[in-house]
Amino acid sequence: MAAFHPLVASRVRISPLLPAAAAATAPVYACAAMPYARRRRFSAIVATAAAAAAAASSATEFDFNTYMGEKAAAVNRALDASIPADEPPAALHEAMRYSLLAGGKRVRPALCLAACAVVGGREAWAMPAAAAVEMVHTMSLVHDDLPCMDDDDLRRGKPTCHVVYGEPIAVLTGDALLSLSFHHMARTDSYPPDVDADKHPARVVRSIGELARCIGSEGLVAGQVVDLEMTGSAEPVPIDRLEYIHLHKTAALLEASVVIGAILGGGSNEQIERLRMYARSIGLLFQVVDDILDVTKSSEELGKTAGKDLASDKTTYPKLLGLEKSREFAERLLSDAREQLSGFDKEKAAPLLHLANYIAYRQN
Amino acid sequence: MALSSLSSLSMSLPLQKLPSVSKSSRFMSIRAHSAAPAASPSFDLRRYWTSLIAEVESELDAAMPIRPPESIHSAMRYAVLPGAGNEGTAKRAPPVLCVAACELLGAPRAAALPAAVALEMLHAASLVHDDLPCFDAAPTRRGRPSTHAAYGTDMAVLAGDALFPLAYTHVISHTPSPDPVPHAILVRVLGELARAVGSTGMAAGQFLDLAGASALGEAEVMQVLTKKFGEMAECSAACGAMLGGADPDEEAALRRYGRTIGVLYELVDDLRSASGNGKMRSNASVLRALGMDRALGIVEELKAQAKTEADRFADKYGDRVRPLYSFVDYAVERGFELRDAAATP
Numbered sequence: 001m002a003a004f005h006p007l008v009a010s011r012v013r014i015s016p017l018l019p020a021a022a023a024a025t026a027p028v029y030a031c032a033a034m035p036y037a038r039r040r041r042f043s044a045i046v047a048t049a050a051a052a053a054a055a056a057s058s059a060t061e062f063d064f065n066t067y068m069g070e071k072a073a074a075v076n077r078a079l080d081a082s083i084p085a086d087e088p089p090a091a092l093h094e095a096m097r098y099s100l101l102a103g104g105k106r107v108r109p110a111l112c113l114a115a116c117a118v119v120g121g122r123e124a125w126a127m128p129a130a131a132a133v134e135m136v137h138t139m140s141l142v143h144d145d146l147p148c149m150d151d152d153d154l155r156r157g158k159p160t161c162h163v164v165y166g167e168p169i170a171v172l173t174g175d176a177l178l179s180l181s182f183h184h185m186a187r188t189d190s191y192p193p194d195v196d197a198d199k200h201p202a203r204v205v206r207s208i209g210e211l212a213r214c215i216g217s218e219g220l221v222a223g224q225v226v227d228l229e230m231t232g233s234a235e236p237v238p239i240d241r242l243e244y245i246h247l248h249k250t251a252a253l254l255e256a257s258v259v260i261g262a263i264l265g266g267g268s269n270e271q272i273e274r275l276r277m278y279a280r281s282i283g284l285l286f287q288v289v290d291d292i293l294d295v296t297k298s299s300e301e302l303g304k305t306a307g308k309d310l311a312s313d314k315t316t317y318p319k320l321l322g323l324e325k326s327r328e329f330a331e332r333l334l335s336d337a338r339e340q341l342s343g344f345d346k347e348k349a350a351p352l353l354h355l356a357n358y359i360a361y362r363q364n
Numbered sequence: 365m366a367l368s369s370l371s372s373l374s375m376s377l378p379l380q381k382l383p384s385v386s387k388s389s390r391f392m393s394i395r396a397h398s399a400a401p402a403a404s405p406s407f408d409l410r411r412y413w414t415s416l417i418a419e420v421e422s423e424l425d426a427a428m429p430i431r432p433p434e435s436i437h438s439a440m441r442y443a444v445l446p447g448a449g450n451e452g453t454a455k456r457a458p459p460v461l462c463v464a465a466c467e468l469l470g471a472p473r474a475a476a477l478p479a480a481v482a483l484e485m486l487h488a489a490s491l492v493h494d495d496l497p498c499f500d501a502a503p504t505r506r507g508r509p510s511t512h513a514a515y516g517t518d519m520a521v522l523a524g525d526a527l528f529p530l531a532y533t534h535v536i537s538h539t540p541s542p543d544p545v546p547h548a549i550l551v552r553v554l555g556e557l558a559r560a561v562g563s564t565g566m567a568a569g570q571f572l573d574l575a576g577a578s579a580l581g582e583a584e585v586m587q588v589l590t591k592k593f594g595e596m597a598e599c600s601a602a603c604g605a606m607l608g609g610a611d612p613d614e615e616a617a618l619r620r621y622g623r624t625i626g627v628l629y630e631l632v633d634d635l636r637s638a639s640g641n642g643k644m645r646s647n648a649s650v651l652r653a654l655g656m657d658r659a660l661g662i663v664e665e666l667k668a669q670a671k672t673e674a675d676r677f678a679d680k681y682g683d684r685v686r687p688l689y690s691f692v693d694y695a696v697e698r699g700f701e702l703r704d705a706a707a708t709p
Contacts, residue, residue: 084563084564087564088564089568089572091575092563092571093563096563139525143521143522143525148517148518148521149518149521166498167498168496168498169571171493171498171499172493172571174525175489175490175524175525175528175567176562176563176567178525178528178529179558179559179561179562179565179567180558180562180563182554182555183555183558183559183562186551186552186554186555188551201546201547202542202547204547204551205541205547205550205551205554208536208551209532209533209536209537211529212530212532212533213533216529216533217431217433217440217526218431221522221525222432222433222436225435225436225519225522226433228518228519228522229433229435
């Protein structure tokens with residue numbers, strides 16, 4: 001690419017990421033040569049942190065697992081109901097349902113609902129948006145798995161959409177899910193009757209605009225494009241480029257989830273922007289932790305092939321910075337995210353706080 | 365799930381029996397008229413359409429600047445904008461229908477133009493995916509390499525994926541709202557656009573086409589045509605109606621009009637291609653399934669239906685209804701070449 005401007009220039013930069021020196025002197029292939037003993041040691045650090053998080057959560061009397069279970073069930077019900085049941089073509093709707101209801105933790109919808117609640121809204125006001133972000137997420141996975149893209153046969157332990165239904169239907173399924181997400185958000189009858197009749201339409205327009213921007217050619221798609229262009233390149237990816245990819249590929253949709261939740265909940269502009277910063281931090285955190293887990297955990301623990309990044313020579317944070325610095329970076333991102341929540345009511349912010357902890361300390 | 369109000373319109377184009385007319389005379393009438401001037405004397409459709417193409421394309425051009433990452437933005441422009449000269453020239457029928465519906469109701473063109481531009485983006489996104497090797501495997505589109513042939517299959521998938529959200533972004537940022545277009549109307553327009561390209565609209569048509577429905581009987585063929593082309597045209601007219609402040613009856617009539625025009629236009633295209641008079645089309649099987657007699661009969665029925673819908677507006681809106689009539693005549697007769705018109709405005 002001739003003129004590449006990293007995202008950090010066009011969007012708010014996530015607070016001082018790393019000392020420049022750390023990036024410059026990082027042992028680029030450190031983990032490729034990492035002896036087994038070192039892998040064990042870092043694995044232990046991640047595990048200890050998880051134990052600490054578990055202890056912290058019991059102290060605040062917030063049962064994160066129950067919370068996530070309830071939200072996932074509610075979101076799954078909304079998703080199931082959102083797909084036209086008795087309208088043809090039945091097979092296309094079946095392919096959509098196959099991809100959309102394949103399980104998953106529903107982290108993005110949970111963030112959307114929690115953001116609505118933290119600004120004082122009712123979660124039900126944001127449920128159509130929570131369903132929409134999961135549809136968009138699913139659509140990006142369906143297209144990502146296509147033979148012309150990542151060419152994956154398995155997703156969450158099940159055959160991917162194009163394996164079951166064929167490529168053309170997988171393309172259409174993705175397109176239809178994308179359209180459904182916007183249609184579902186725009187429909188008046190998606191929302192409960194107690195939304196603020198005067199302000200609700202403007203909020204919906206703003207939310208749809210946020211979602212569209214975050215997933216388009218300057219959001220999610222931009223991340224996929226730059227990632228695609230990096231793949232197969234012999235040169236190591238510089239840290240700012242890696243950050244660009246993650247901020248777009250992963251963080252952008254998390255940002256949309258949180259921001260539209262806050263908009264539909266009636267949050268102030270200041271609250272919305274604080275939550276946007278929170279989402280960007282946890283979005284990047286999500287990917288840094290993913291990279292760390294790939295080199296520290298076994299395939300069995302992850303539920304997917306471990307060491308895949310190394311094997312495919314993919315650029316990762318541990319590769320660029322070393323594991324130790326990657327862990328420090330993750331800690332920094334987590335504390336940045338927490339700081340953005342400090343102005344909110346503690347009790348209402350508990351789900352968002354625990355979601356951030358969960359993303360930081362998850363084991364797979 | 366509750367279906368949208370228009371579902372009752374879907375699928376069925378009520379086709380009453382027409383007296384059968386000899387195959388050759390019917391067919392000749394279409395061909396004979398194809399060189400005739402537009403039917404409405406005081407309304408110059410060619411000029412109206414041509415000026416709108418120019419407006420739509422300059423707004424499309426401005427809506428898609430080359431930004432980083434350049435590759436994707438370049439692929440998106442390629443999919444939507446015409447190339448140099450005549451190659452890649454599109455008729456832009458959906459935006460013209462959208463603007464005409466809005467102007468019929470006396471509302472300013474500026475209210476409908478952003479939605480008209482969005483329709484082209486959505487339309488292009490569907491075409492890019494429809495041309496993919498795993499679909500129609502079309503190597504060319506509008507006389508030049510299709511998007512995947514020029515940019516690669518992976519980039520074509522992503523360009524389509526990015527054009528869908530760009531359409532919604534464009535409507536939101538450019539429609540004059542909340543004045544004169546209230547937010548509640550804007551939300552309805554966004555929902556209408558999303559529905560038209562979704563699993564019960566255009567995607568349904570593409571799916572049915574894949575499944576080989578157009579090689580079956582009349583009902584299946586009409587269903588493919590209705591979903592693949594009628595839905596988009598209905599959406600165009602409905603968006604124009606909403607943005608122009610239509611009352612529910614007017615909106616419903618314009619929806620029916622749009623849907624009918626969309627199917628009519630496509631069916632005539634198929635007839636012309638089968639007669640060697642138009643561009644090459646892949647789905648000439650439509651004609652095989654219907655038979656020439658029946659196809660010509662349906663053309664007449666659709667034409668009459670569309671004119672009936674336009675008649676509803678004649679008393680109230682006087683001369684402003686003329687574009688609606690002239691679209692019907694153009695759809696059947698193709699009285700002029702827009703390709704040339706677009707090249708020399």
